[in-house]
Amino acid sequence: MTQSYFPILIMLILAVVIGATILGLNWVLGRHQRNPSKLSPYESGVPPLDENRKRINVRFYQIAMLFILFDIEAAFLYPWAVIYRDAAQGPSGMFLFGEMAVFIGLLAVGYVYVWKKKAFDWH
Amino acid sequence: MNPWMHYLVWPLVKFLVAFIIVQGIVAAMNWVERRLLGFVQARLGPNRVGPKGLLQIIADPVKFLLKEDIVPANAETIAYFLGPILPLIPTFLVYCLIPFGPPPTFVAARVNVAVLLVLALTSTGVYGIILGGWASNNKYSLMGGLRSAAQMVSYEVPFGLSIVGVLMLSGSLDLVKIVNYQADHIWNLFPQLIAAFIFFVAMTAETNRTPFDLPEADSELVGGYHTEYSAMKFAFFMLAEYSAMLVNCCLMTLLFLGGWTLAIGGYGLTTQTLQHMGIPGGMLGVLIFIVKVMTFMLVYIWFRATFPRFRFDQLMDLGWKWMIPLALANIVVTGVVVLLGQSLNFQGEVVLSIAGAAIVGYTLYNLRPRAKVVHASRVSEV
Numbered sequence: 001m002t003q004s005y006f007p008i009l010i011m012l013i014l015a016v017v018i019g020a021t022i023l024g025l026n027w028v029l030g031r032h033q034r035n036p037s038k039l040s041p042y043e044s045g046v047p048p049l050d051e052n053r054k055r056i057n058v059r060f061y062q063i064a065m066l067f068i069l070f071d072i073e074a075a076f077l078y079p080w081a082v083i084y085r086d087a088a089q090g091p092s093g094m095f096l097f098g099e100m101a102v103f104i105g106l107l108a109v110g111y112v113y114v115w116k117k118k119a120f121d122w123h
Numbered sequence: 124m125n126p127w128m129h130y131l132v133w134p135l136v137k138f139l140v141a142f143i144i145v146q147g148i149v150a151a152m153n154w155v156e157r158r159l160l161g162f163v164q165a166r167l168g169p170n171r172v173g174p175k176g177l178l179q180i181i182a183d184p185v186k187f188l189l190k191e192d193i194v195p196a197n198a199e200t201i202a203y204f205l206g207p208i209l210p211l212i213p214t215f216l217v218y219c220l221i222p223f224g225p226p227p228t229f230v231a232a233r234v235n236v237a238v239l240l241v242l243a244l245t246s247t248g249v250y251g252i253i254l255g256g257w258a259s260n261n262k263y264s265l266m267g268g269l270r271s272a273a274q275m276v277s278y279e280v281p282f283g284l285s286i287v288g289v290l291m292l293s294g295s296l297d298l299v300k301i302v303n304y305q306a307d308h309i310w311n312l313f314p315q316l317i318a319a320f321i322f323f324v325a326m327t328a329e330t331n332r333t334p335f336d337l338p339e340a341d342s343e344l345v346g347g348y349h350t351e352y353s354a355m356k357f358a359f360f361m362l363a364e365y366s367a368m369l370v371n372c373c374l375m376t377l378l379f380l381g382g383w384t385l386a387i388g389g390y391g392l393t394t395q396t397l398q399h400m401g402i403p404g405g406m407l408g409v410l411i412f413i414v415k416v417m418t419f420m421l422v423y424i425w426f427r428a429t430f431p432r433f434r435f436d437q438l439m440d441l442g443w444k445w446m447i448p449l450a451l452a453n454i455v456v457t458g459v460v461v462l463l464g465q466s467l468n469f470q471g472e473v474v475l476s477i478a479g480a481a482i483v484g485y486t487l488y489n490l491r492p493r494a495k496v497v498h499a500s501r502v503s504e505v
Contacts, residue, residue, distance in 0.1 A: 007134035007232040008219050015215035019208040019359070022188075026355035030192045039196040041261040042350055052197075052260045060269050063439075067276040070447065074283035077454070078239060081290035084458065088465045097462050104451055111447070120443040122436040 062119055073107050138219055138231040145218055149365045150180045156424045163428040183358075190354035198351070199258040206255025207352065207359035213244040214366035220244075221373050224383045224408040225397045226299050237298045238290070241374065242283060245329070248367060249275045252338070255360070256348035267347030270435065271338035275329055277439060281446035282325035285318040288457045289378050292472065299394075302382035306393040312379040314472040316479030317453045319379045321446050323419075326371035328442065330364060332423055334430035335438060372419035373412075380415050383408035 041048045080100060087096050114120065154169065154176065161168025170176040194203060220237045222230035234240055249272050256268015289311050290296065293304035305311055312319050328335040339347035349360045376382055385392040392411070397404035433441070457475065464471035 004232050004234050006131060007138060008216055008234075010131070010135060011138060011216050011219050012212065015212045016208070018215075019211050022355055023192075023204065023208070023359075026188050026190075027192050029188055030190050030354055032191060034193075036196070038193065041195060041197075041259075042345065043262070044345065050262075052262050053257070053265065054262070056265070056269060060273050063273045064276060066443075067280060070280040071283060074280060074287070075239075077284070077287045078290060078296065081287045081454075082294055082296055084291050085294040085461055088462050093462055093465060097458055100458055101455070104455060108451065115444070120439065122439045 059122060066114065066119060069110070070107075073103075076103070134219070134231045137229070141218055141223060141229075141231060142215070145366070145369065146362075149362060149369060150184070152365055152369070152420060153183065153361070154179050155420075156427070159421075159424050160428055187355050187358040192356065193351070193353045195260055195351050197260045199260075202254050202258035204356075206251050206258055207356040207363075209251030209254060210248040210363035211251075211359050211366075213247045214363050214370060217241055217244050217370045220298070221370070221377070222299055222302070222382065223373075223412055224405050225394050228405050229383075229409060230299065233297070233299060236296045238286060238296045238301070238378075241298075241370070242286070245367065245370060246275075246279055248363065251363070252348050252360075255352065259348075259351035261351050263345045264348050264350045267338045267344045267350065270344075271331055271348055274331065274335065274337060274438060274442075277442040278325040278328040278335075278446070281321050281442065281450045282329060284447065284450035284454065285315075285321040285325065286378060287450075287454050288315045288318040291454070291457050291461060298377050298382075302377055302384055303394050305381040306384035306386040306391070307389045309387055309472050309476070310379065310381045313479065314475035315379065315453070315457070316476070316483055317449060319375075320483075321450050321453070322375060322379065324441075325446065326375065327423070327426065328438070330367045330371060332364075332368065333427040334433050336432060337435055337438060368420065368423055369416070372416045372423075375419055376412060376415040382415075383412040385411050 041052055043049075077100075080096070080103075084096055084100075087093060157179075158168040158170075158176065168176065169179045172178040172182045194200060219232040220230075220234060220241055222233070224230075226233060252275075253268045253272040256264045256266075256271070259265075289301065292308075292311060292314060293301045295301055295304070301311075331338050338344070339349075344350070349357055352360060383397070384394060386396075392407070394408075397408045400407070456478070457471075460471045460474050460478075463469075464474070
């Protein structure tokens, strides 16, 4: 089964090589006429005032953390979803459904908690 | 067959053919988009280079290649160069996994967890964008990169959750099996109407397209995360964006619209029928697939021409407060119907289709154009 991933590995190498080659070609073919104002950060023609890497809103970090939680839960649902239909024919169907109900129930409790804590509000 | 031929040479040949066609489509889409946007806005669009401006497809890359490659002062050089390459890599790799026609001819690497792998690969696109935005040493780039990351990450969750319903019905992570299931029963679009809707909205947001193009909001952020990028590096970002659009349209077609098949309940052009027809059958399958994919690409452009941009808090609200509960509810309802269908002996797909149609019908009925009701105290203002 592992062999079927082989083309993907080759493609990974190929993608990096193609990307680097085209960028290199651009570096060689493109002209180079630099001056300080061309290299300064673009701020619609106004000389830049402040430092450019400022502190950023903590909400971005919050969103990233929430994403990890919810996306992992979504990924956990995948294997269950794949076997569900076949298993639902057998005696364990009700059990599987119960498992999912508990899982999504817990997810929903966490979801409501996060909502009540106003983590989804963006102001 | 020689294992080397089987595992290395053939997949490579297939991939290269697919890759060239895909890159051609991506380049052509750029022209189609500008041209169509032009028509929508009552102007002509690019029509100077070649007949109907078609040679614009070649003129653009040549010009990108010959332009000056600027590295702004104080930029983090390595990260700045990695920025455009990183989002390009997953879009290359994904085309190995997507079956463009009936197997085994039209898929380079048939993997039994293709859906999961495609999702994993496409979600890595965000690294390049945030890295490029941060490395440019520009306020607008940084803001654009962060917004883009927050947005892509937020819509990744409903994107992933909406697929669960499809997996529950078709019982496989293999894209080929999902398509075969749809040909034998019914397109997943009907039983999973809500999921298809969520998937489509989430994929529009994932690729930063209008109405979710906040990272590139030109009126606020100049150009977003690629403000400081010039020449080929800028082109790479565009290429990655269009490739991601194409991948998402392919996924939409494979998961919800029956891929290369044109069949219902096992009647019509199923995979077996196409395989029996030999090479013409394969070509027909690819043609059906491309028509379906292109329909969605044109919807993307139509959206861009029609919709105004969301505000950032509206965008977050839509993702977290509407799409996620809706997707979870869809999973629970699908689970209940499948379970009841097995024990009471009815086709779960039919019930789900009727329920989905009812919900959509009700929503459309509520959204119908109506005469505005004006309160008596405000009549003078009108």
